[in-house]
Amino acid sequence: NDNLFLNVPEQLADLDSLSTLMMADNRITEVNLPSHLKQLKEVDFADNQITNVSEEIARIENLQKIDLHNNRIVEIPKEAFLMPALLEIILKGNQLSMETLELYESFNTHREVVQR
16 A cells, blocks of 8 residues: 555566555556466555556456445446355445446345345
């Protein structure tokens, strides 16, 4: 957190056992993570300048929590809402498109039903 990164460091690709990635409070504009990070369970990209989230994020099969609040995101790839392990996605403080808002609401409704 708070390191003034402009993008996700390429060296992350070498960290196969990485389980948590905290990149909040930087200047990152795009979320583009290597899909082979199979141990990754939580990512925090809150309070950046993100406008784009790559659909590659949906290929990280064990990802359980994505925090993207307070960015500049308009759309999230629909594949991100279909990730089997995903339990929580935080998007408040973004200018989401109607389509993304509908996907988000549907995800939250389904998640609440599953957890009962």
